[in-house]
Amino acid sequence: MTTIYDSNKRRPIFIEELIGIIHYRDLIFQLVRRDIVTRYKRSILGVAWTMLNPLGLMIVLTLVFSNLFHSIHQYPAYVLSGLIAWNFFSQTTTASMSLNVWGGSLLHRIYLPRSSFTVSAIGTGLVNLVLSIPPLVIIMLIIGTPIRWTILLLPYSILLLAAFALGIGLLLSSWATSFPDIVEMYQIALIAWMYLTPIIYPQDIIPVTYRLFLVDLNPMYYLIQVFRLPVYDGILPPLHILLIATGIALITFLLGWIVFSKNADKIIYRI
């Protein structure tokens, strides 16, 4: 079968990009593998750092804050379950930008689906996220947080997080190729966003006047809740939270995909 490339007979660009990614799925696998293998290649503990990193942060936060936030039972489990979800989001969106800047030299030489690097960043994040779940369960067993069947909802929670992160990652990469400053600005925005989202502190300490912005209008609040409620609280998220989180994830993903695909042909003129 001969592959024919005809610049006049192209499918809608966001469908073409999707077909490209499906066709290049083995490349996505190789890029994920490369990121995981090379990140810790020369370290002694290797991939174990993926688990030790959030655990270390959790211990620090527990020492600092567990006396302050009396209202939270088993603070380590509370903070760790939130941090794992947040870290996935912040790491994948940051990586998708830097990978695109790195991949620029390759995109100049050979044809690749332009979203390959962003999709692979999400893949790498998913591997790290799944690896950090066993330590979370162990911590919960040690400090006596009951593990209920609702934990089985986690694959769905992770799917929503991944779709949201992919959407944001694609939007950021579309802009970061024109303005490298976005990468630095986003780092600061991420820190602010993390402290403004109830991740390391309980939701009920937020004053009522700020509730609208920090909770009701904060997409990460819903996505963190969908991840944390079935694990830490052992309950299913209320239906409205589940629906809003699903809607946010889906819309962000579609928006990111369409904006990125529309810019894909122009990206090469800029990097």
Next chain:
Amino acid sequence: MQSHSSIPIILLQAVSVCFRIPQEPIGSFKEYVIRFLQNNVRYHDFWALREINLEILQGETFGIIGPNGAGKSTLLKVIARVLVPGSGHVRVRGKVAPLLELGAGFHPELTGRENIFLNGTLLGHKHREINNRLEQILEFAQVDGFVDSPLRTYSSGMVARLGFAVATAWEPEILILDETLSVGDESFRGKCSKRLEEFQTKGTTTLLVTHDMGLAQSKCKRAALLYQGKIQHLGPVEDVVRTYRERFSV
């Protein structure tokens, strides 16, 4: 194999590519916003290709010559699907294998074997296809004993050989050769040219971009002279080389 020699394998109709270059480079977002608000973002248009019409037939070795900055690389990028032209029509039948810079996707910390899979998938091959050709690639690259060592321990010749072996492990329908290949030592270079000649006898279409007029004349029948984004002369290689020498030789 069925012959399509009457139908062009590569067809370009009125292809133009224009780069908008900010007159003074804008380094930051802040600067851009300020200039944008002041309506002070000035570009000048650089036409890398203007109204290019080109037909390349299946199986021919076609030469592209011209001075530096003539638009040769841009033309190759348009054919390789890397750059979508601003206007015009491109049609390419078959897979394009670029031998631009070998091993561009290699990672120094990965082993030779791992890099073969990474580079192979970058070229659009499936994991299974690479597995099937693994022995052949390793044999051609001659990196015995280093297969499972990180690439950073390789000599530059070994890296180039591995890159060439992966890039040419599959017989491409269209091969892009940018500049003369100077891979490794004398004997390996011989092996490389032998493989490329094998492709040509099997019907691979080759685009040869070079500054070496002797090489162009020995390999190609037809050629195009590119200058300032336009095809100045298209025809038998002897005529095109003569025009090139008349216009650009000191």
